[in-house]
Amino acid sequence: HCNKKVLAQIVDFLQKHAFKTQTGAFSRIIKLCEEKREAGEIKKGKKGCTVPSxxxxxxxxxxxxxxxxxxxxxxxxxxxxxxxxxxxxxxxxxxxxxxxxxxxxxxxxxxxxxxxxxxxxxxxxxxxxxxxxxxxxxxxxxxxxxxxxxxxx
Incomplete structure (x- = not known):
């Protein structure tokens, strides 16, 4: 049984912190993915989506x-x-x-x-x-x- 109020609080907490740290670790992860895409290390999968090998x-x-x-x-x-x-x-x-x-x-x-x-x-x-x-x-x-x-x- 899931307490919906607690779940909503957790989601709210994660959303707030995700935006606060977006300039930190998240931007670094995005940068690494972009570098890999530019270097051609990510292959094109079905329907044009990119998937890492x-x-x-x-x-x-x-x-x-x-x-x-x-x-x-x-x-x-x-x-x-x-x-x-x-x-x-x-x-x-x-x-x-x-x-x-x-x-x-x-x-x-x-x-x-x-x-x-x-x-x-x-x-x-x-x-x-x-x-x-x-x-x-x-x-x-x-x-x-x-x-x-x-x-x-």
Missing amino acids: VKGITNLGNTCFFNAVIQNLAQTYILFELMNEIKEDGTKFKISLSSAPQLEPLVVELSSPGPLTSALFLFLHSMKEAEKGPLSPKVLFNQLCQKGYKPAF
């Missing part, structure tokens, strides 16, 4: 859900761009809220990426390459399993 992922045995999640991450262009920026050791981010200028900005310094982050970055990079055929997510899946993920076979 999608590369297949090999099933390692009961990894369909894992593959679906990774496929979605691979199509999240902003994730790849941000991971590309943080692959260097000692990357610093300054986070400040324009809606709360009285708060001091938060400065976060990241150490070098660990094995799981590196494996994800390399896999996402491989998904962008032009070679044909499915990719094996074995290295990434093994790193995830080493972090404690236990697949239910």
